[in-house]
Structure formats: C-alpha cells, structure tokens
Amino acid sequence: MNALVIDTFEFCRTNSSRDGVTPVAEMTRLAKECADPSGEIAWQAVGSTHKLGFPQMTLSVNGTVQLICQRCLQPYAHHLDSSTVLMLGKDDEQADEIEATIDDESIDVIVGSRNMELMYLVEDEALLALPQSSRHDVCPDSSLLDKAKSEKISPFDALKSLKPE
Numbered sequence: 001m002n003a004l005v006i007d008t009f010e011f012c013r014t015n016s017s018r019d020g021v022t023p024v025a026e027m028t029r030l031a032k033e034c035a036d037p038s039g040e041i042a043w044q045a046v047g048s049t050h051k052l053g054f055p056q057m058t059l060s061v062n063g064t065v066q067l068i069c070q071r072c073l074q075p076y077a078h079h080l081d082s083s084t085v086l087m088l089g090k091d092d093e094q095a096d097e098i099e100a101t102i103d104d105e106s107i108d109v110i111v112g113s114r115n116m117e118l119m120y121l122v123e124d125e126a127l128l129a130l131p132q133s134s135r136h137d138v139c140p141d142s143s144l145l146d147k148a149k150s151e152k153i154s155p156f157d158a159l160k161s162l163k164p165e
Contacts, residue, residue, distance in 0.1 A: 004119055008088050008112035012047035012055030018118060019044040024065055027123045033130060035066040035075035043122045054098055055088040055112065061126045067134040076136050082129035086121070088112030 004018065024030055025037035041063035050056045060083040067078045087102065087109045089095030099109040 004117065005115050006118050007114045008047075008057065008116045009055055009090075009114065011045075012049060012057055012088060012112075015046075015048055017044065017046040022119065022122065024063070027119075027126065030065070030123055030126050033065075033067075033127065035068045038066055039064050039077075041065075041080065041122070041126050043125075045118055045121070050087060050102070052101065054102075056107070057086045057088065057121075059084055059086060059121055059125050061122060061129060063126075065126075065130070067130070069135045069139060070133050071135045072139040074136075074140065076134075078131065078134060080126060080129045082125060084108060084125060084128075086110050 006016075006018070010016075019042070021040050021042045023037070024034060024039045024041060027041065030041075031037040041061050043062075044060045046058045048056055048058070062081050064077050064079050066075050068074070069076050085107045087098055087107050089098050089109055089111055092111060095109045095111050102109075
C-alpha cells in the first residue's frame with residue numbers, strides 16, 4: 001500500500017483533501033476478509049474544522065469487494081459505499097472531552113497525529129463498511145440450503161444404530 005503520511009491537524013486546518021483508488025489486494029487487512037483480493041476501493045479524505053473549532057476529517061470509501069455468502073457459501077460481489085466524520089483530539093483525554101461536548105453518535109472521535117498513515121484510516125473505513133453477516137439478497141443456487149432444510153436428521157439417530165438390540 002502506498003505510504004501517504006499526513007499531519008492530521010494541518011490537513012484539517014488547511015481544509016486539505018486527498019483522494020485515490022487503491023486495489024483491495026494492497027489493503028492486507030481488508031483482503032483477508034474477502035473471498036479474493038480483486039477489486040478496487042475509491043476513497044476520499046477531506047479536512048475541515050467543526051463549528052465548535054475541533055479539527056475533523058470526512059472519510060469516504062466506495063467500491064466492490066468479493067465476499068462469501070453465509071447462507072450458500074458462494075462468493076458474491078458486495079458494494080461498499082460509506083462515509084464517516086472523524087473528529088480529532090490531541091490525546092485520549094481531549095478525545096474523551098470532545099466526545100462528551102459534541103454528544104453526537106454519528107461522529108467518531110479519534111486521537112490525531114502529526115504522522116498518520118492516511119491509508120490505514122481508509123482501510124479501517126472499508127473494514128467497518130463490511131456487513132456483519134455477508135449474504136446475497138437472493139442466493140443464486142439454493143439447492144444445498146433446501147437440501148439441508150429438508151433432511152432434518154437428528155443427531156440421536158446415529159446413536160440409535162450403536163445401541164445393541
């Protein structure tokens with residue numbers, strides 16, 4: 001993954017923005033969650049200042065990843081489209097204070113850094129956008145699922161065959 005190190009506070013203060021497209025294969029943590037590492041993630045980071053004066057960054061990801069359906073166990077293309085606002089504190093204490101001050105569940109408060117790897121934040125956002133339980137809207141081949149439902153075999157049936165008569 002390309003090293004793109006930013007000073008998060010300066011990035012927000014100057015209303016900077018960065019964007020790009022990164023292959024899923026270069027995002028090792030995300031690739032581990034996928035059926036295969038094909039696809040790309042388009043991303044954008046935009047710095048700004050909150051109306052209360054706190055530095056904040058809007059981070060967006062968009063792309064398609066290959067996941068395994070938890071119902072039919074077949075791979076499928078899942079579209080990611082997520083955006084989040086990250087507010088920055090100088091340390092854990094200030095981050096906790098900011099969180100209490102803004103009292104907004106839609107904004108995540110993190111500790112900023114003068115040397116932060118932007119792609120790490122992008123990959124985090126992509127990982128958080130993955131579904132908890134990945135599955136097709138409608139599985140293309142439900143024959144295995146139907147067979148499993150129709151063959152309700154009791155685990156005790158196997159024990160009955162071991163019982164002497």
